[in-house]
Amino acid sequence: MTDAPAPGRGWVAVVGLGPGDPRYLTPSAAAILAEAEDLIGYFPYVARVPERPGLVRHASDNRVEVERAAHALALAAAGRRVAVVSGGDPGVFAMAAALFEALEAGDPAWRRLTITVEPGITAMLxxxxxxxxxxxxxxxxxxxxxxxxxxxVVTARLEAVLRAGLVVALYNPISRARPWQLGAALRLAAEHRGSETPVVLARAVGRDDESVRVLPLAEAADAPADMATLVIIGAESTRLIPREGATPYVYTPRSVEAAR
Amino acid sequence: MTDAPAPGRGWVAVVGLGPGDPRYLTPSAAAILAEAEDLIGYFPYVARVPERPGLVRHASDNRVEVERAAHALALAAAGRRVAVVSGGDPGVFAMAAALFEALEAGDPAWRRLTITVEPGITAMLxxxxxxxxxxxxxxxxxxxxxxxxxxxVVTARLEAVLRAGLVVALYNPISRARPWQLGAALRLAAEHRGSETPVVLARAVGRDDESVRVLPLAEAADAPADMATLVIIGAESTRLIPREGATPYVYTPRSVEAAR
Structure with missing residues (x-):
């Protein structure tokens, strides 16, 4: 009976699980997961956390982020210790923003809860x-x-950062419901950067089915990609270093020349 | 004698130590550090790795990144297992780019070395x-x-991302040799965003002397900051949620309205 919920002891932690391999889960996040009584999140992320007695799983489908967040806050208000899990870092296109949206819109009493965010290795890193x-x-x-x-808004932002010379990491590049956006973004990039600009298509990094390809910008739009792919479009200065029997190294030098 | 260096067994790993607290060091990075024979980096990062028998420290001052990287590659070519350490993530304004600059400019034989990069929790996360x-x-x-x-180039990039509505994380905001750049950047931001836009000044997160402040943009330029400070300038949509007895929560909603 020591674990009976009691109002006042509940908390919500929004936890970044990193890219997938448990070796990239921080000890701080692991410690929080070990304390949690309820696990809330998109089902593949909930499935990453090992079973243990007393851990209640609330796995949900994609696109119900705010409902999921409100559920977490309501459970914590009832005295439960709740971990909301995200892949990567929870603050990067993941559950942390949804949690605070639900907090702002929800029961004012929720603002007295202990709410923490545990950072994780996000996909672009x-x-x-x-x-x-x-x-x-x-x-x-x-x-x-x-x-x-x-x-x-997406294209206006892309144009701005392409013109300004930033390296561009693209999250959520493509899905069954959004099949053409990545191609459109890469064609836009090709209007601003040379056809040989390195593009990295990194799928499921840190998981068993990891695949990473480096392609010139001119060929990248035709490469297969999916929801688990993270795309990095190099800057004009981004360089390749060939190596035998492996993908070339890709790096962006630290120095930038004066504007031409 | 089993640990005598032998050409061919050497490697270089560029390792992200995260923000400082060992609870944010990934198990993968910790495993690499446990295998390393030589530790190379800026002295406060080298000092973070606990002493152990057989570990040789090569701590250096700031601003000698490429020399430090070449040293690491030369040691590995002589058969040593070398960890180059960075705070945060080594690929974000840290040692990884310098390592590949040194690799490209250096002895072609270095390209046959095993070189890996271990990601870490970067300061903005x-x-x-x-x-x-x-x-x-x-x-x-x-x-x-x-x-x-x-x-x-810095100001042109800032203007572009401020106009485009991105949240802006500023690294290396200020130092004794560069005392005015942060103020100039924040005044530029104030030309594009409202005076109440939240600005986060986060110093030494994850370390004993951590301090985090949230200020309106109009007041941020006068706030103290130093090399260990990471600055986040909110978007127009970034919101505060007040809470009793603590810094308000700061979050940027996931939704963006159509351009006006």
Missing amino acids: AAAARVGAPLGGDFCAISLSDNLKPWE | AAAARVGAPLGGDFCAISLSDNLKPWE
Whole structure:
């Protein structure tokens, strides 16, 4: 009976699981998961956390982020210790923003709960590490999903960062419901950067089915990709170092020349 | 004698130590550090790795990144197992790009070495997690250091991302040699975003002397900051949720309205 819920002891932690391999889960996140009584999240992320007695799983489908967050807050208000799990980092196109949206819109009493966010290795860092240092200069992270923002905003942002010379990491590049956005983004990139600009397509980094390819920009639009793919478009200065029997290293030098 | 160096067995790993607290060091990075014979890096990062018999430390001052990287590659070519350590993530304004610069410019034989990059929790993820979810929308990471790029490039990039509505994380905001750049960047931001836009100044997150402040943009330029500070400038949509007795939560909603 020591674990009976009691109002006041509940908490919500939004936890980043990293790219998938448990060796990338931080000890801090692992400690929180070990304390949690309820696990809330998109089902493949919930499935990553090992079973143990007393752990209640609430796995849900994609696209119900705010409902899921409100559920977590309500459970914590009832005295439960709740971990909301995200792949990668929860603050990067994942559950943390949804949690605070639900907090702001919900029961004012929820604001007295203990709410923490546990950072994780986000996909662009894992993908970059696999190929070298493509994010070596200034860079940005843009979600290609137009579920929550108009496509014109996506393209305006892409144009701005392409013109400004930033390396571009694309999250949520493609899905069954959004099949053409990645191709459109890469064609837009080709208007601003040379056809040989390195593009990294990193799928499921840190998982058993990992595959990482490096292609010139001119060929990248035709390469297969899916929801688990993270795309990095190099800057004009991004370079390849060939190596035998492996994908070339990709890196962006730290120095930038004066504007021409 | 089993550990005598032998050409062919050497490797270089560029390892991200995360923000400082060992609970944010990934098990994968910790395993690499446990295997390393030589530790190379800026002295405060080298000092973070616990002493153990057989571990040789090569701590150096700031601003000698490429020399340090070449040293690491030469040691590995002589058969040593070398960890090059960076705070945060080594691919984000840290040692990984310098390592590949040294590799490309150096002895062609170095290209046959085993070179890996171990990702880490970079400062903007740690800082964001402390206050909520300020990176909840599209965002960018820009270094304010003009040691390696002209200041005009920095301001042109800032203007572009401020106009485009991205959340902006500023690395290397200020130092004794660069005292005015952060103020200039924040004044530029104030030309594009409202005076109440939340700005996060997060110093030494995950270390004993951590301090995190959230200020309106109009006041941020006068706030103290140093080399260990990571600055996040919110988007127009970034919101505060007040809470009793603590810094308000800061988050950027996932949705973006159509352009006005």
